[in-house]
Amino acid sequence: MLPSTLALVDDDRLFADGLSRYLSEHGIEVTTFADGADLLASADPYSFDFYIADLMLPSVDGFALIHVLRRRTNAGVLVVSGRLASDTFKQAVKAGADMYLAKPAQFEQIAVAIEAVQRRAGPGDGQQKTWRLDRRGLQLVAPDGARIELSDQDLALLECFVEANGDVVPRETLTRKLGKTSEAESPGGLNGTVFRLRRRIERVTDASMPLQAKSGVGYAFRAPLKAL
Numbered sequence: 001m002l003p004s005t006l007a008l009v010d011d012d013r014l015f016a017d018g019l020s021r022y023l024s025e026h027g028i029e030v031t032t033f034a035d036g037a038d039l040l041a042s043a044d045p046y047s048f049d050f051y052i053a054d055l056m057l058p059s060v061d062g063f064a065l066i067h068v069l070r071r072r073t074n075a076g077v078l079v080v081s082g083r084l085a086s087d088t089f090k091q092a093v094k095a096g097a098d099m100y101l102a103k104p105a106q107f108e109q110i111a112v113a114i115e116a117v118q119r120r121a122g123p124g125d126g127q128q129k130t131w132r133l134d135r136r137g138l139q140l141v142a143p144d145g146a147r148i149e150l151s152d153q154d155l156a157l158l159e160c161f162v163e164a165n166g167d168v169v170p171r172e173t174l175t176r177k178l179g180k181t182s183e184a185e186s187p188g189g190l191n192g193t194v195f196r197l198r199r200r201i202e203r204v205t206d207a208s209m210p211l212q213a214k215s216g217v218g219y220a221f222r223a224p225l226k227a228l
Contacts (some may be wrong), residue, residue, distance in 0.1 A: 001043075001115060001119065002023075002026055002027060002028055002111070002114060002115060002118065003028060003048075003049035003050035003075075003076070003114065003118060004027075004028065004029060004049050005028070005029045005030075005048045005049045005050070005160070006023060006028050006029070006030050006031070006048060006049065006050040006051070006052065006114075007030075007031050007032075007033060007039055007048040007050075007052070008020055008023075008030055008031070008032045008033070008052045008151070009032075009033045009034075009036055009038075009039050009051070009052065009053040009054060009057065009062075009065065010032070010033075010034070010053070010054040010080070011034045011035060011037070011050070011054065011056075011057060011070050012054070013034070015103075016032045016034075017032075018107065019052075019107055020032050022107040022111070023107075023110075023111065023114075026111060027195060028050075031048070031121075034058070035057050035058045035059050035060060036053070036057050036059065036060030036061075036062065036065035037058075037059045037060045037147055037175055038210070039065070040060065040065075040068065040069070042216035043216075044089040044213065044214065044215050045072075046069070046072040046073045046075075046209075046213075048073075048075055049075055050075055050076045050077075050078070050114060050118070051075060051076070051077045051078070051098065051116075051160055052077075052078045052079075052080055052110070052118075053069075053077065053078075053079055053080075053081075053097075054079075054081045054082075055079060055081040055083045055088070055092065056081065056082065057091055062079070062081065062083075062092075062104075063092065063095045064090055064095075066079070066095040066096045066097050066224065067096055068094065069094045070095070070096030070217065071202060071206075071208060071209050072209040072212070073209070073212070074206065074208050074222075076095045076098050076114070076117040076118060077096060077098050077117075078097065078098060078099050078100075078101065078109060078110070078113055078114060079092045079097045079099070079100045079101070080100075080101045080102075080103060080105055081100070081101075081102065081103060082102070082103040082104075083114060084102060086153045087102070087164060092228050098117045098120070099113050099116065099117050101113055116136065119150055120143050122146045128156060129143030129207075129223070129224070130143065130223070130224040130225070130226050131143060131210060131221075131223055131224065131226070132225075132226050132227075132228055133155075133159075133162060133226065133227040133228065134147075134158055134228050135155065135227060135228060136169070136228075138150045138151075138152075138155060140154070140158060140201070142201070142204070142205040142207045143183075143207050143223075144206070144207055146204045146205035146207070147198075147202050147204070148200050148204055148205075149200070153193050154193070154197050155179055156177045156221075157174060157177065157178070157193060157194070158176060158221070158225070159177070159193050159227070160173060160174055160177050161211075161219075161220070161221035161225055162225050162226070162227045164220065164221070166220065166221065166222060166223075166224075167220060168214045168217055168219065168220040169218045169219055169220065170217060171184065171217070171218045171219075172218075173189060173218070174218060174219065175189075175190050178190060180191065181206060187210065194211065194213075198211055208223075210222045210223035210225075
């Protein structure tokens with residue numbers, strides 16, 4: 001089984017173009033980025049079903065990029081790189097990569113590796129660990145037991161995500177829930193509230209970030225969320 005969408009991060013234009021064409025012919029919608037910074041600055045950097053990344057990138061280090069992705073998404077991550085240091089494989093896996101292939105790698109090998117990662121990840125998707133919303137205690141409880149203190153605005157947002165059951169909640173709905181009359185980019189606005197909540201989650205748990213943006217549409221909580 002191959003993913004529907006894939007982000008390919010590699011500054012080797014010839015390699016990236018060739019692999020993109022090959023994977024597109026197999027039904028994958030591929031978006032290429034010449035650097036990790038380009039991916040992270042894109043509209044929906046964490047919305048792809050799969051990621052392929054080189055390690056030797058112009059600005060954002062490949063290991064750092066993988067670490068960021070793993071904090072934000074459960075999607076598969078495959079490293080395809082010409083970096084051949086003895087500890088490269090260990091570092092890549094420690095950062096959060098699912099598999100490592102050394103360049104030069106045949107496109108067919110890469111497709112097989114993608115399928116292998118998808119196959120391994122598949123059953124786990126149906127067994128995602130549950131986050132819990134403790135209404136009385138004003139806390140969000142991560143799957144590992146870490147507790148995130150919530151404001152009244154945080155609680156209002158999370159109530160929307162409980163009701164949505166994994167679907168995207170429109171910005172207008174969230175803005176109204178916060179009692180705002182506009183979506184101005186103020187510190188107290190929707191984006192500011194989501195940003196602060198994400199930062200608090202990241203500070204207390206290593207669990208993948210479930211709160212994801214859908215550019216121009218709204219936000220979704222991409223993990224089971226149960227209210228107590």
